[in-house]
Amino acid sequence: MRSTSKPIRPSRRADRLAKLSGLVAGLCLAGAAVSAWSVPPGGGLAGSEVSMLANLTGELEVSPAGKPFLRDGFLLPGDPARGTLEIRNQTPKPLLVSLRAAAETPDLVRLLQVEIRAGERLVYRGTLAGLRRPVRDEQRLEVGAARRLSVRAWLPEGSGERSGNRAAETTLELLSAPVGGRP
């Protein structure tokens, strides 16, 4: 008895199904690979580094001098840093005092908000960039008199993505002029 065998031919429908399955599997594999290679989103907060210092001038005694009077190594939006600075007129004439910020690191100058008060009196409120131009304290500083300046610096709410891991190292320059001008 002779036996015969026929090759099994997949039907056209089964062929299409196999190709489609392969395509889907390939796409899944590629998607998984891309997903595995991508950097996971960070959920942590990135703070900013902010410091301000003032130096002595010939006409104004400054305390503290040459070291930061305001410092925050991890400033977060909505959580202000504070510091105080005392200046004293050491000239024989009343002085008008102006303040100007010289930002050593320009990262945050347009973002960082600064408020300076002499007691309750507001001297300046605005961005650090705005303080690059001298701001005058309109109240004169009498001979030998001291004035305490309170400085507050903060980042606006919602600015975390723009401000994180950035720095603002600022020298607050003290400028003075005798009332009535110099001879």
Next chain:
Amino acid sequence: MLVSAVGSVAAFGTFSAFSSSTENPGNNFDAGTVFISDNDAGSALYNVTNRKPGDFVEKCIKVTYGGSLASDVKLYLPDAINAQVGDYTNLTITSGTGTTAACTDFTADATNSTVFNGTLKGFSTAYNSYANGLADFPLAKTKWDTNDAVTYKYRVELQDNNTANKAGGGTGYQSGTHKYVWEARNQ
């Protein structure tokens, strides 16, 4: 399926080519500063007339260095001094601490406090420019750093010497208006 798998492997192979790089980040180039100022607010240390022998003026001036660069500071008097007064006017400059122009809180340095002791004319002859200026430093230092300050006490006294007495009377000899300059230059 086979085609997809081969494609995936081929794609993986494309992304895994050898690569290497190196970088030099964070470059920046900032300038330093040289800045010196005083507490006179534009007022002269002394401006007196009609002095008699033995009369003197004592005034203080505080000089502060606010620059970021270490500096030398020299004191000089660039203006001409009339010898008829200048030769007979004693000038003593003492270094120390204090802030008042009237020297009420002046304390001389414990050592080497005499910066100059001679006549006004002698000072102007010896020290009239930065090149020949009188170098002075805070205490035992050899440079001025940020926030260094020195207060100088000036004592100016008319000698009891009749040569300074102008013959014929009237207005006496005048020294001529002069200024003292503290000039800082970075080291």
